[in-house]
Amino acid sequence: MYTQALDAPDPDALRAPPADASQLQQRFDARIDAGDFIEAKDWMPEHYRKTLVRQISQHAHSEIVGMLPEGNWISRAPTLKRKAILLAKVQDEGGHGLYLYAAAETLGTSRDQMIDALHSGKAKYSSIFNYPTLTWADVGTIGWLVDGAAIMNQVPLCRCSYAPYARAMIRICREESFHQRQGFESLLTMMQHGTDAQRAMVQDAVDRWWWPSIMMFGPPDDQSPNSAQSMRWGIKRISNDELRQKFIDATVDQAKVLGVTLPDPDLKWNEERGHHDHGTIDWDEFKRVLAGDGPCNRERLAARVKAWDEGAWVREAALAHAAKHAAGADA
Numbered sequence: 042m043y044t045q046a047l048d049a050p051d052p053d054a055l056r057a058p059p060a061d062a063s064q065l066q067q068r069f070d071a072r073i074d075a076g077d078f079i080e081a082k083d084w085m086p087e088h089y090r091k092t093l094v095r096q097i098s099q100h101a102h103s104e105i106v107g108m109l110p111e112g113n114w115i116s117r118a119p120t121l122k123r124k125a126i127l128l129a130k131v132q133d134e135g136g137h138g139l140y141l142y143a144a145a146e147t148l149g150t151s152r153d154q155m156i157d158a159l160h161s162g163k164a165k166y167s168s169i170f171n172y173p174t175l176t177w178a179d180v181g182t183i184g185w186l187v188d189g190a191a192i193m194n195q196v197p198l199c200r201c202s203y204a205p206y207a208r209a210m211i212r213i214c215r216e217e218s219f220h221q222r223q224g225f226e227s228l229l230t231m232m233q234h235g236t237d238a239q240r241a242m243v244q245d246a247v248d249r250w251w252w253p254s255i256m257m258f259g260p261p262d263d264q265s266p267n268s269a270q271s272m273r274w275g276i277k278r279i280s281n282d283e284l285r286q287k288f289i290d291a292t293v294d295q296a297k298v299l300g301v302t303l304p305d306p307d308l309k310w311n312e313e314r315g316h317h318d319h320g321t322i323d324w325d326e327f328k329r330v331l332a333g334d335g336p337c338n339r340e341r342l343a344a345r346v347k348a349w350d351e352g353a354w355v356r357e358a359a360l361a362h363a364a365k366h367a368a369g370a371d372a
């Protein structure tokens with residue numbers, strides 16, 4: 042069981058005005074500058090707390106919404122081995138959601154509040170999960186590209202200044218590496234031992250997932266309203282553009298090993314920069330997906346709300362059991 046939430050601060054202490062706000066602020070800034078980790082019970086500025094709740098809860102929502110596109114293929118996996126791997130991966134994602142909700146709870150926000158924000162459309166989740174999984178090759182491609190992008194973004198979060206988030210990220214990143222490798226291996230099998238139709242299926246999946254994957258890193262740095270402050274606070278350690286570039290550079294060589302083409306005619310090595318140049322990203326599409334108008338936004342949210350409603354009896358039973366236990370009735 043993941044028990045970070047037991048560190049949750051006293052709600053009264055959260056509401057109480059600090060004795061000497063400027064002194065507390067100075068001490069907090071000095072700790073951030075020294076690269077110290079902040080724990081749940083430490084004083085922190087309200088904006089720092091809110092930024093973390095926003096990012097961590099959105100990250101948690103992404104994990105549990107992210108179970109849906111792949112979950113769609115559990116019953117149709119081509120072999121028992123692939124089914125077992127996919128089941129384990131989707132289960133891991135549920136676990137990541139739990140670690141992250143627990144980390145966000147240490148900031149004084151409740152699970153119900155976070156779930157409510159997701160269901161009412163107030164909270165975001167990653168744009169990537171609003172695209173459909175049309176064929177089996179989409180499952181491998183999600184592992185390779187989506188988990189690959191996730192690792193690139195999430196490894197620096199293991200050094201996030203907020204310790205409960207950093208601790209959750211260490212566990213998550215270990216599992217994400219396995220996810221990425223299984224996706225790559227699944228695609229490699231189809232590319233090397235599959236039929237022409239299977240190879241074409243892989244290429245088609247890569248064509249559809251490439252651009253949404255590089256949008257996962259968020260808007261360009263000069264249009265990212267949260268980046269500067271989050272970097273100052275050590276929540277984000279590397280900027281959106283820099284991470285996107287690292288991901289593109291790493292993925293080009295992997296695509297060559299697989300034998301697939303990345304769908305960007307402008308993608309080429311720039312000797313002077315020591316990086317790959319790439320074509321223009323369709324930020325209008327990104328904004329449309331964020332505004333709720335991607336191919337699967339409505340379907341994803343409806344699936345989450347349905348799962349929540351249908352799970353009400355489990356929550357009620359668990360609460361009733363806990364109440365009985367507290368009253369010593371089952372002793």
Ligand code: BYC
Nearest residue numbers: 100103104107166167168191256257258259265266267268
């Ligand atoms: N999708 O100022 P910015 C996974 C929002 S799960 C949706 O740059 P920030 C996996 C952003 O929230 C992958 N929204 O923001 C699971 C902000 O809106 P608000 C999820 C996006 O926070 C299952 C606005 O745009 N990973 O890996 O500094 C299976 C302006 O952006 C996106 C995480 O959540 C997007 N792509 O930086 C497989 C990692 N991009 O909140 C895999 C943790 C931006 O102001 N999160 N927005 O209304 C982060 O690292 C950062 O929050 C982001 C954005 C880099 C995503």
